[in-house]
Amino acid sequence: MQLIEKLSILADAAKYDASCASSGAPKRSSEGKAGLGSTDGMGICHSYTPDGRCVSLLKVLLTNFCLYDCQYCVNRRSSDVPRARFSPEEVVTLTLDFYRRNCVSGLFLSSGIIRSADYTMEQLVRVAKLLREVHDFRGYIHLKTIPEADPALIAEAGRYADRLSVNIELPTDKSLQILAPEKQIGSIKQAMQTIFTGEQTVLNEPRAPRFAPAGQSTQMIVGADDTDDSTILHGAEALYGNFKLRRVYYSAFSPIPNSPKSVPLAAPPLMREHRLYQADFLLRSYGFRANELFAGPGDLALDIDPKLAWALEHREVFPLDLNRAEATLIARIPGIGLRTTERLVELRRQRKIRFEDLARMRCVLTKAKPFFITSDYHPQQAESTSVLLREQLRDRPQPQQMGLWG
CATH class of the missing domain: 3.20.20 (TIM Barrel)
Incomplete structure (x- = not known):
């Protein structure tokens, strides 16, 4: 050959x-x-x-x-x-x-x-x-x-x-x-x-x-068996803790020619793999724990990312005053990442944070607006309903692969 x-x-x-x-x-x-x-x-x-x-x-x-x-x-x-x-x-x-x-x-x-x-x-x-x-x-x-x-x-x-x-x-x-x-x-x-x-x-x-x-x-291969996302993420968390792994990669099971009957004949939704990567990023970089993302056994939501899902389940934490809140909590606001959090903390040492500052920093304001307060902005009461917010902020099908945080 x-x-x-x-x-x-x-x-x-x-x-x-x-x-x-x-x-x-x-x-x-x-x-x-x-x-x-x-x-x-x-x-x-x-x-x-x-x-x-x-x-x-x-x-x-x-x-x-x-x-x-x-x-x-x-x-x-x-x-x-x-x-x-x-x-x-x-x-x-x-x-x-x-x-x-x-x-x-x-x-x-x-x-x-x-x-x-x-x-x-x-x-x-x-x-x-x-x-x-x-x-x-x-x-x-x-x-x-x-x-x-x-x-x-x-x-x-x-x-x-x-x-x-x-x-x-x-x-x-x-x-x-x-x-x-x-x-x-x-x-x-x-x-x-x-x-x-x-x-x-x-x-x-x-x-x-x-x-x-x-x-x-x-x-980890995802979807070749009936293991739920909670078990997968708890397992990944243990691997990070026990062996200090740099990354756990998730691979959606891909049906292969002449597959045996012991495995599914159809692949799981690729969005499931995407959500696991997002959740894994929360574990590695944002200080989340697996038990914060899951109230019990089950899978991650496919229509909203896990960071937004956590925020909607913990409405008592929000809205956060960006001029006072701890940096670790600011980073948990949907639509605000780690780099933006650092810039906001640096900015508030110089002056009060205003709404236009977040727009200038290119935050995903459609997701972030209901969850923060600035010196000149407070979310409307109607925006505080989690059911309404989920419907407004859920991901719509896209014709191409989404970025990590949509």
Whole structure:
């Protein structure tokens, strides 16, 4: 098989892994073809370096042969998809060729499991080692970790990769036992712990060798089982707390050709994935807790974003006087973000905040108006009814992908 044929198969097979891509990526589909560089086809994805730069990565699998038969995976053992396999040297050649052509700034490499977990992990590490030590490659490298591999191999991977990721795959142990019985939640979390330990060693011992400076991430598949959003977000919160993950990525289940009956025949609404990303952002950046976003079991609302949903459920907190309120509460006003909150706090040290200031800062005033007070503005009483507000502020269907906060 020619190298370009392998690239077509193995780059396309890698598109289902969202753990290095943004939530704004186009719909992932297992039908049809797309050209090199399309995020829903083969080739190139985007990630972020530790200093916040967006970089383009060659995104491929080492192989889509796999010993496992995970029911949600297009590359499962029983699937009839075309198969291919790169040698480590071929991946190195491709990465360097794309890099020299200024098409990519690095590599995202994952793999199906071949021979054994240790053998597969050895092959992944060999790619990174060749790039770093033989070719003096200083671009970004993201390696997918094989959970069942020897911790020593995972530790070695951290010395060459900028980021490591271990996919938790499904939100609950029960779902994993049903849909991927050959995988164990214990080994997945043990791999996460190995990476976390490596990161802590570097923090505590300044002379220790570099270890995955961009941290670790994971992916949860949404909609392959009946797990609700509350369970998913509580699980993500625990992962952030226990292993200091940089990101949890959410991937809406995509039905695959000849799907087994154990998984849904239809994909969940992509808006559900979008709402989970929004809620996750509230956990990571706004100081929300999962139990604040959910009164009990259940899913996030699809018609309003989770920040607005929280505000409508806590009318006793609002409206907030922007000239007096704490910054952490101002940031919880729908339509006002963290950067705007900082600017408002700085402004009120100089003078009273006025309504026109928020318009000048480009706040989403249609959402924010019912929830704040300024020196020259107070919301009308009619706007305080949560039912009316929800109807006025709910998201209408859009012809294109929305931004993070609409």
